[in-house]
Structure formats: C-alpha cells, structure tokens
Amino acid sequence: MPPLLRRVLVLCASIFAVLTFNFFLFHIIPGDPIRLIARSQRLDPEAVARLRTTYGLDGSLPEQYGKYLSNLAHGDLGYSFSLHENVADIVGRALLNTLILLTVSTLIVVLVGIAIGVFAGSRQGTRSDSTTVVTSLVFWSLPTFWVGMLLVFIFGVWIGGLPISGITTPNAVYGNWFQYISDIGRHLILPTLTLAIVDIAFFVIITRTSLLEVMGEDYMLTARGKGLSRRTMVWKHATRNALLPVVTASVLYISALVAGAIQVEVVFSWPGMGLLMYNSVMARDYPTLEACFLLTSVAVLVANFCADLIYRRLDPRVTVGT
C-alpha cells in the first residue's frame, strides 16, 4: 500500500473513532436532555415524545447512533437546544468569523514570530538577543484574557477610538463593500493585537532555539567557509532547516485556533467558535457542543496530516508513513 494512501486511511479511521467517541460521550452524560429543555415546564407525555423526536432522542442508543452517522453523512449536525436552529448553520457562521480572525492573526503571529526569532537567533548572546528573549517570555506568560481586558481598558476607556466588542458596529449603515470590510478590519485590531502580544513569543522562542541548533551544524561551518554572506547563511541555509519544528507548531496553533481563541473571543464578544462553545457550555447545548468538538478534533487530525505532507516537502529525509 502506498504510504500516502495508508496515511489517508489512518486519517479516516481516526475521524471515525473521534465521532463515535463524541457521540457516546454526549449520550452517556447523566441527565435527560428533554428535562433540561423543558425545565420546570409541566409537559404531557405527548409533548415529551414530540420533543424527543424533534431532537432525535427517540429510539435505542444504537438506533440513535445509526441516525447520527447517517445525518452526519448528509451534513446534518443536529438541532440546537438553545438556539433553536440547525447546528450546521450556527457552526458555519461561527466558523467563518473564527476563520477571519484566525487567518489574520495567524499570519501576523507566525510571520512576525519567525522574523523576530531569526533576528534573535542569529545574534545569539548579544544584547538585542537577550532583550528579545526576555520580552518574549514576559509576554508569553501574560494571561490572554488579561491582555485583552487591558487593551479594552486602554483603547476603550482611556484613548478610545477602537471598537472593543463584536465584529461590526451595531446599526452601522454601509455605503459600499469597502466600508463594510474596513469596519470588520477595525474590529479585528484589538483581538489580533491580543493574540499577537501573547502568542508571537511562542514562535520567537521556537524559531530562535531551532535556529541556534542549526547554526551549530557542520554544514553551516561549510557555508561560512564557502564565503557566503551572513544574510544568505541565515536565511537561505539556516532558517529553512530550522523551520521544521516551526511548521509543527504553526499547524498545531492553527488547529487549536479552530476551536476559537476562546478567551479572546469571549473578551471581545467575537462571534466565533470560541464564543459559541463557551455559550453552548453555559446553556448545556449538547448538539452544538458535539458539533464543535467534532469540528475541532477533525481540524487537529487534518492539520497534522497536512503537517506530515509539508514536512516531506521541507525535508526529503522525512518519509510519509515512517
């Protein structure tokens, strides 16, 4: 079997295991969801039976599982207890918002992180190196929500001018698309800045450490011996080789962000996956939570799969399947 095919099969098996686990996890939790929906409402047995059917909770557990799989195959993620809407629609909207935040912030965090990491790593032992490392460590240790609150305080209360909540301005009337996009852009500033302040450090440290290792390799000595410029040495020879762990970290970072940067989304009321999961936990909305978990797990699996592929490109010594 070709290694790539094997990888794909393993991926599919893992996804199947995850969704099975996911289903049973939410169906063995004690407590009758119908009771939660109905709360103290007094319901006649007929109404209870209808609610069971509506929420797909009728039938035995294996039957429900079969129905769950077939619904899933049809893209039906169930019906939300708390939002009274198809989960697929809810999650779709939240995912889109999270992807906007994720794309912008990941690009900034990873690219700037690598750049600073290379800058520090190539100047090992100098004052600018130690300053960068210490600053990074300090920022890295800051709690994300605290940084968010601090920015809210600074830009919302002291200075003003930047939106501190939501993805667009309530009641805004847009003359054209550009105004709409720039409104979203303005709302992106503080959440992105929060993520950047805390998470850039992660990439700075990884890139720096990895670069230092590479710089000590024999072939770097050879490169220097060939009379290559420092810039060529660092960027062309060292950085590319040092990127391997950074790729792993980036992929994991992205897959973690699919779950939504929960803290940032909650602080800034950013209506993405994080806020959705947070609210679903608060409302015990199992179908929505189930879908969120499923999506997150699949994202991690797929991201790892992609990381494997990228690895192969970056370093031919790594062969898929080993």
Place this chain on the structure above:
Amino acid sequence: MVSMQTSSGPSDAQHGLVSRRSVLRAALLSSAFIAAPALLAACAPPTTTVATNKIFRVGWKSDIDTLNPLTTVTTEAVEVQSLIYDTLMAYGLDLKPEPSLAASTVAAGATITYTLRDGVTWHDGTAFTSDDVVYTFDLIAKNALGVNAQYFSDYVSAAAPDAKTVVVTFKRPQAFDPGLVVPIMPKHIWSSQSVDQIQKAANDKPIGTGPFTFKERKQGQSVSVTRNEKWWGDKPAAAGASWTVYTNDDLMAQALKNGEIDIIPQVPPTVFTGLQGETTLTSESLDSFSFHHIGINLSQVPGSKGNPLLLDKGVRQALGYALDRKQIAEIAYAGFASPGGSILTPSLGDFYYEPTGDAVIDNNPEKANALLDAAGYTAKDGDGIRQTKDGKPLAFRIIAISTTSTDVRTAQLFQATAAKVGIKLDFATVDSDTMASTVYNVEAPDWDIFVWGWDSGVNDPCYLLGVPLTSQIGGNNDVFYSNPAYDALYDQQATELDHAKRVAIVMQMQQMFYEDCGYLVAVYIKKLQSYGNAGWANLTAVPGGIIFNFTRDNYLKATPAGS
C-alpha cells in the same frame, strides 16, 4: 477563562431563561373570573410623538435564543418579539391591561370575545383578520407549543364568526386572559408548515403586526428592528431599536457612558453604584416582581432523600428565626433589595401581606433557641450542633447556583446565623441546570434546602400564590408544599370578584404560607437600570423596569432627549 460570568446581580436566576420564574409563565392555575370591564378600562390617552431617525439602543448580556415565538424561552427574545408581534391585549405603563389588537374584550363565563381593531395589516401588507387569531390559538393549544401553552390547558376552541370577531371558549372561566401574552402570528405564513417544521423554524424573518418590523439579526451580537410606518397605533419616535450583546458588564457600562448604547436593563449592583455617580446617566433602582427565597424540601414521597427533620414545622420556623433578612439585603445585595417576608412582593400593592409583631419570623435567635429547646433538640456532644433525642443532628444541606453570587452570599450568611442557634448547614454550589434537575426531581428529590428566586410575569397575585399549590407539584411547586386549606383558599380568591374580599382571602393565604415556613422569602430585589440622558427622554420608571418588563410602552413613548 474570564470570570465575567460570576453574576454580581440577582438577574441571572430570573432573566437568563424564562424557563423557571418566567416573565410569561404566569400560571393559569385554577378557574376564575375577572370582570371584563376592568380589561377595557384605562386606555391611555393618545400621546403623539414625532418620528425621528434615532435608534433606541439597548445593551444586554445574553443573546436572544430564537425569533420563533413558539420555541423561545429567553426573556430577551420575548422582549424583541414583543415589538415585532402584537398581542390582543397589552400591559400599559400603569401595568394594567389595555386593548391592543383587540379593540375590546368581553369575558362572559367560560368564553372570551375579542372584537378586533380595524385596518391592521401584517408587515408584508396582508390584511390581519380573526382567522389569524384563531389559527394562533389553535396552533398553540392543540400542539402545546411554547411557553404560552400553559394558558391553554382549559382551551376548548376558538371561532371567528366574522373577520373582526374571535370567540374563545374554555372549559372554565379564566383568571388570566391569554390575549395579554400570546403573540398573534400570521396564518398565511405559518399554516403551510407542519408542527415539526414549525418547531424547528428559525423564523429569521419574522412577520408580525407590531410597531416595529424585523431588520437584522447577527447571532451572538445584535438584533435590530425598524419602525413600522404602517402600524395601527401612534407612531413611536424611535426609528428603530437595537439590542447588542456584551459579554462583560464593565464593557457594557463603558458603552453606555460613551453613548454607544442608550440603556442597560439589568445592571449588576457592583456596577450600578459606579453608574449612579455619573451625571450624564439616570440610574433607577426599581421595585420588581421578584423575590429570592430559601426553599425547604417538604416532599413526603417514598423516594425523597430530603432530611425528614425538615418536615417538623418547628425546625423550619427555627430556621426562619435564624435568618437575618436585613443583613442579607444589605450585605448580599449591597442594599439593592429589601428584607423579604410574604410570597407576594410589595409591588403587588394592597395584596401584599406584611407580618407584624409576634407574627414576624425573622432574625430572632432567642426565639429559635426557645423553639428548639422546647421541642427537645439539644446540643449534647460539645460541637454546638443540636440533636434529636435519638442523636440525629440538625444538619442540612443547602445549595445555590454558583454563578448567582447573591444567592451564594445569602447561603453563606444563613449558614453563619443558623450555626448560632445550633443548626448546621452544609453549603454547596451547583450550576443552574443541576439546580433545576435536582430541585424539580419529583420522584426522588435529593436535597434539603436551596436558595433561588421567583419572578411574577403578571400584575396579579395569582401567579406567585399559585406556586405552592398541590396541583403544581411537578410544575412550579419547588418545595412540594401541599396544604388542602391553602389550595381551597386559592380557588376561592380566584373566583372572588369583590376586590376587598379577594384581598382578605389573599392575606389569609400569605399568612398561612408564611407561618408554615416552606419558603423563607429572603429579599425582594430591586431592578437596576441605567440610561444615558443624552439618548432618550420621556421614559417612565415603572415597577419591574423601564424596559425588560411586561409592558413595551417605553419603547413606543420614548422621545429623543432635548427635543
């Protein structure tokens, strides 16, 4: 995780979900008859406001759940829907019923006849007729749909003899006119859907007859509506209304100060004190129809795991004497509550019973000690906890919802004062769902004492008085109180047309329930609301709230500040 969810206000328990203690779950508990003319009285004199381009902007903590009136459970959604849909009757600013879609209402025996207003159209231009009302009532009653289904337990049928008349027949006379709360829905839009489809409908473009038309909903963020220029009533000055979700109380307060929103209908006490000092804001501490209480498990079913010592009225009264309600109002509620007593709130006016003299069961450790001593509960083994003659300690479990900080504080204060009279309370916090499923477990309630609250959605004693009825066990009756004498008085007051006589019966019921100590009503809470002076004027502060109340009139009557 951000800790913003630690509610600092009493609001959580009452307004997160309508499910328990809802604004709309006024119980229709027994047959009754309310004089029809009362419903027709007091149509407020027409006030004319000038339409403007200004939006009435509200900030709150929870998103609406859905725009489908048949599946919604949150107070937030009911608030938004109340501007999109009309009801047949509506509460005015004096909290009395007024005509709305029905120009007049006549209740005779078990039937209610509504004569509908002329010239009403749906937001899509279709004419509104009596068929729509019949359709809505039938749909809810026959399929038990939504929170309003409870008003239709005695429903027989609705008929439309002509386009302007609806005759609704019940099995018995009705104490509560469901026309006050049921949003009338357009038959031409909904009738093509099956009940299952209706239950799953997001209704993301709601069509009503109300003063505002739906504009837009951004899930998790905001909802907005636009003035309905063709509405049958006086045109509101507000060009629209919007409700924006803030995940954080401080952010929301900041938005109010910055003028990004006009009003916050639920301000936590800690934030409220800060806002009170702002000269650009008006902050109102209003009487509400809510109380928070200590509930005692009185269940006698074989499966009950409640401590049987609590079935002794003397023990419960001793707990009542151990409770310091004034201290709770001052400490747990920072003064934004008044000490409790009866099951009815003072906002219900002359129906409210206030115990005096020897009848007062509150903050009296000597009396608690005397009661327990006389009953033979004494502390023997030096740990200060009283025991029964056969050695069972007076030790009880007490639970409260972890995020309702006022209830948590109440439990802690109660724990301290109970210890002083030799009663041990073991306190644990739970989340709200666990609370509901634990407390309402009729077959096997495994709890002793809880702290929670109730909110009346109607300006009538029937709802709160109905909570401890035997017939409500399995429904609202959260302490499994059962007293045939009380039940009989309830039916009696519900059919008593003479106000003074009804008041007398209601007093007797409250006194009876107060003495039995199934509930120790700890506090009557205040509703704290703040609005910007630069935004809207002509807002009337009414018990229950300027907005987020069972009247929508402040939205309709607000005028731009400075105009």
